[in-house]
Amino acid sequence: MKIALDVDSVLADVIVTWLKVYQQLHSKHLKKADVNTWDFWKRLNLSRQQFEDIFTEAWNKWEQIPPTEEDLAGKVEKLRALGIVDIVTGRSRETIPYVKEWLNQHNIGYEKFVRVPLNSFKGHLAYEVFIDDSPHNVIDAAGKNRYSILYDQPWNQDVSLHPNIFRVRNLSEAVQVIKSLRF
Ligand SMILES: [Mg+2]
DSSP states (O other): OEEEEOOBTTTBOHHHHHHHHHHHHHOOOOOGGGOOSTTHHHHTTOOHHHHHHHHHHHHHTGGGOOBSSTTHHHHHHHHHTTSEEEEEEOOOGGGHHHHHHHHHHTTOOOSOEEEOOTTOOOTTSSOSEEEESOHHHHHHHHHTTOEEEEEOOGGGTTOOOOTTEEEESSHHHHHHHHHHOOO
């Protein structure tokens, strides 16, 4: 079994750092819970480019990006006991070295590091299971008859029920879900 594991907002709680950079640039304080839609930058009157630029700046500060949960390394190892785990990310090319540094710093083990173009879907890739916080990726993969594990975040609350989509609050729950799947 091959598992595609997302980085942003599944392993790295990058939105925390994104919001700090945003505050420095725009003198506006927002909480993570305020980010309650996928395209929230539109509400902030940012362009897609400005939104991505803040992500790039946040990843430049990769040492400040917190993990999403305690003992990530141990939980990823439990996933790796179930199948081949690749990191699959839609991060921009210039941030990739920082993403790899971050994964290394947090002792996250993985088989391959796969970058998909920014804003492109992952569901066509050869994985049986996707773990992602993006409603678009999860819905796309589920529609291609792949198992989609939706990592619970304020911006993905609207994803409707689907037999291939499983919402989890942490990676321990993801391990339990994968153990229950039939292939
Ligand atoms: Mg993500």
